[in-house]
Amino acid sequence: MNGMQKVGGLLAAMALASLAHAEPLNIEGIGLSRDVSCKGQDVNITGNANVIELSGDCGAVLVYGSQHKVTLDTARSLSVSGAxxxxxxxxxxxLSVDTTDNQVRATVAGGEQPAVVEVTGADQVLDLQFDGPVKLDVSGTEQxxxxxxxxxxVQMSGIDNKVERQ
Structure with a gap:
């Protein structure tokens, strides 16, 4: 096997390992309590009233359903949808927050490109720390x-929305 074949084989093995690692971690259920180490994985949380603690670096974290309590260290992105x-x-x-009555506290970090925060739906309450450039888009009602x-x-539309510095 020549050097190019070895490099090609190594690259193929790395690609397969990357694909195997790309599977998201799915946490589904009602009333679960779980501590999870992300290890770079994407995480999907669905169901109702789960208490989930995510540690380490996460990929994309998706929180759907209702009444979850989620804490996490770091994530490439966080999407909160449901109630x-x-x-x-x-x-x-x-960060993306939609549907209704969600409470989110987070530090949002922008880098070379601004971080994007989108808030839609109704009655969301967000307490945010911005580190670096951030584009904040708020629409919907009573955010x-x-x-x-x-x-x-900041870009705003909708009805009775408030964006204020603390």
Whole structure:
């Protein structure tokens, strides 16, 4: 086997390992309590009233359903959809919150490209720390976004929404 074949074989093995690692971790159920080490994986949380603690670096974290309590260290992105979730994230690079009555506390970190925060639906309450450039887009009804840190670029529409510095 020549050097090029070895390199090609190594690259193919790395690609397969990457694909195997790309499978998201699915946490589904009602009333579960679980601690999970992300190890770079994407995580999908569905169901109702689960208490989940995610440690380490996560990929994309998706929280769907209702009444989950989720804490996490870091994530490439966090999407919260459904009703009455409580989510605390130490650091995310993108954040999306929709549907209704969700509470999110997070540090959102922008880098070379601004982080994007999108808030839609109704009655969301967000407490955010911005580190670096952030684009904040708030629409829907009666959203409350309190922020600290670097001033975001804000776009607002909808009814009775509030964006205020703490």
């Amino acid at each position: 009455e979730h409580e989510v605390v994230a130490k650091r995310v690079n993108a 409350q976004v309190r922020w600290r840190g670097d001033e975001p670029e």
